[in-house]
């Protein structure tokens with residue numbers, strides 16, 4: 001069986017992680033792995049430097065050079081002209097990060113956003129293995145999504161006509177009474193399903209600020225916590241039905257802090273079944289299995 005060497009970089013808000021893997025079919029061996037703080041407050045040039053350094057050092061640590069398959073996962077997406085947009089690491093926005101990194105490294109690099117990398121890693125090695133069409137969702141400080149299609153062999157990210165395929169977090173569910181989203185609209189799915197907004201929703205009900213994990217832990221004894229979770233389940237079902245009705249994926253895999261709330265997998269799936277345009281729901285809703293490294297593994301799987 002042919003052997004592939006792959007290098008993945010996950011550019012996150014707090015850390016830049018690099019990995020080199022050797023892949024023979026399903027057998028994946030990690031040859032090198034490292035991380036450095038992003039220090040994004042130091043600005044664009046610094047982020048570019050750190051990313052290029054992690055790439056070079058990971059390759060050196062693996063005892064290799066000139067690795068041809070390089071993938072980078074990063075926040076946001078890109079304009080037609082190649083400028084970053086919608087990144088929560090705002091120093092990247094409006095900058096030609098792809099072109100600048102390729103110029104430093106001198107080799108082709110495949111880029112995708114972090115939710116696409118997550119969906120890809122979970123399809124290749126995690127909770128969505130064997131799925132033909134996967135929808136991967138990260139519900140954390142924001143809400144992102146990615147589509148992976150493996151209909152004829154190797155799973156690939158579907159990025160769409162303008163690179164926004166899977167950007168489900170900014171589908172508007174409550175345009176009039178919803179809360180303001182950073183994207184400029186109101187009532188986006190992100191304002192209903194992300195961690196910070198769920199904490200806000202609890203605070204509005206109870207008058208107290210608590211961490212999401214505490215809200216979940218209090219649900220038996222605290223009506224405001226119960227009502228926050230009931231609303232989450234219902235909104236999750238409605239929001240997911242928009243995905244199922246359009247994409248009809250085999251597997252929906254959930255990641256990010258909010259994905260640790262267990263009601264999403266029973267009551268949430270039941271709510272989805274009620275809202276989706278089908279009597280019998282075959283789509284499976286599952287929890288992530290790759291863990292924190294999904295971003296960097298997914299990046300490594302990006303190139304052909």
Ligand SMILES: [Zn+2]
Pocket residue numbers: 169170181182183184185188190
């Ligand atoms: Zn939005």
